[in-house]
Amino acid sequence: METVGIALLGVGTIGSAVLRMIREERERIAERTGLFLDVRWGLARHRERVVQAGLSERAATTSIEPILADPSVQVVVEVLGGEEPAAAYMKRALEAGKHVVTANKEALSKHFAELVAAAREHQRALLFEASVGAGIPLMVSLRQLLTTNRLHRIRGIVNGTTNFILTLMAEEGVPYQEALRQAQELGYAEPDPTADVEGYDAAYKLSILASLAAGRHIRPEVVERRGITTVTPDQILDARTRGGAMKLLAEAELADETWRLRVRPVFVPASDLLAHVRLNLNAIELTGDRVGTIVLYGPGAGPSPTASAVIADVLDAVRFGPALLPNLEPAT
Ligand SMILES: NC(=O)c1ccc[n+]([C@@H]2O[C@H](COP(=O)([O-])OP(=O)(O)OC[C@H]3O[C@@H](n4cnc5c(N)ncnc54)[C@H](OP(=O)(O)O)[C@@H]3O)[C@@H](O)[C@H]2O)c1
Missing domain, CATH: 3.40.50.720 (NAD(P)-binding Rossmann-like Domain)
Incomplete structure (x- = not known):
């Protein structure tokens, strides 16, 4: 031993x-x-x-x-x-x-x-x-995929706090401040929620994933970033009426040899698995040239x-x- x-x-x-x-x-x-x-x-x-x-x-x-x-x-x-x-x-x-x-x-x-x-x-x-x-086995999966694949797209919900807030706003019609207060009460959001709600936390995570896919350090400062503080109740209601949801998506895409990294709230239609990721859960979609698209889903935080x-x-x-x-x- x-x-x-x-x-x-x-x-x-x-x-x-x-x-x-x-x-x-x-x-x-x-x-x-x-x-x-x-x-x-x-x-x-x-x-x-x-x-x-x-x-x-x-x-x-x-x-x-x-x-x-x-x-x-x-x-x-x-x-x-x-x-x-x-x-x-x-x-x-x-x-x-x-x-x-x-x-x-x-x-x-x-x-x-x-x-x-x-x-x-x-x-x-x-x-x-x-x-x-x-706890989602993401790095271990990426390591395995990258031995035989070139990844050209990573999309996901990587911040549980903002997803929790957006879910409450959509499903219970709770205003943003109240949803944030509940997230803080449950220990999902920090007393200073800036890193989560302004998208910094998601940008750090996206930078790590995209760096691994690119084989080159892509710094978090290059992520085009917008948080959820600008999302209106009308946008959330409208998304729900259309059968989908507003989600804070982290997205990295390779086009013409250049990686573009974005974190922003977007409308996700019901046909997209990511529209159904509720509360503080996370889901990450990886697309490779040989494996196609796979999704990893589970609790993205917690002790x-x-x-x-x-x-x-x-x-x-x-x-x-x-x-x-x-x-x-x-x-x-
Ligand atoms: N919480 C989650 O669900 C979660 C999930 C995944 C990853 N993480 C990551 O895990 C890390 C830790 O998170 P946490 O929630 O455990 O944080 P936390 O509860 O705030 O604990 C931080 C610990 O680090 C110590 N510390 C902080 N700054 C220090 C310094 N300058 N010198 C010496 N000690 C210092 C603190 O000491 P004192 O106790 O003396 O203040 C405390 O023991 C973070 O990077 C976080 O992003 C967290």
Whole structure:
């Protein structure tokens, strides 16, 4: 049995769910994989949060340094959120010879090529299944598809919060502010909902997916982006009368050798599967030249689906190392 030393950067919603799931599933995982998961460190802004999450005083830190210096840490799990210090910590972890697993779409979409290059240079894994679609096995599917396909279209509903708001507005006639309030109450939307409702979150996710399809880092800033704050109740009612729905669609399309990336609210007719994706669910449609069009559908957020993807990545990082790294040229 091999013990895998893990450092958790962040012990918030996702970090503490990862810790809990490791505790609950450790024996079964060990039986199935021969790998015994051991969380050695937890990093947060406040040490007491780490202890509250269930780690010992000795395992709690507010500094990355002891983690980088500890040779027993093989995998660094980054679930801090935001661009910095997350991106810098991931780069330093790779340089220190650690595998990195992240659920952070913002840091990844802004530093994708640089992080992949650091992982390749140091022959370490960089895995990010939970960064888009949480527990939906999207990266693993993309990796498989891209071995034999050229993808030329990605379309999807990748932000559960806005889809929840639009569903409530359409099905219950609830005004935008009230739908947003309910999303916040249920923990779907942050107290500051800007990243979701203005389409930034969807743009980060689309940038990651399109970068993988293109084999080149496509930065989130190039996404043409419009959020849902401009959608009117009349548009929503009209869409429903026509049998379809207004949806915040993330769409990347290759035409004349150029990728065009857009996030915007659009009318989706009833004949389109995406019109039927309700509440906080996600669906991503991938079109390749050999496979045709496939759709992946499921819960795109939440502690449990996200933690299950993160833990699967930890195991793959140890088993496959840099073999699963994508081909990614720097942004031009
Ligand atoms: N929530 C979801 O459903 C979901 C789904 C998929 C992906 N994700 C991604 O997972 C990541 C984590 O999300 P979350 O919901 O778990 O966030 P969260 O609840 O806000 O937790 C963030 C954690 O990171 C720590 N932290 C933040 N900034 C830090 C800094 N500068 N230095 C040290 N520690 C810092 C916080 O420390 P304190 O506790 O001391 O404040 C907290 O423990 C994000 O990238 C998010 O996009 C989330």
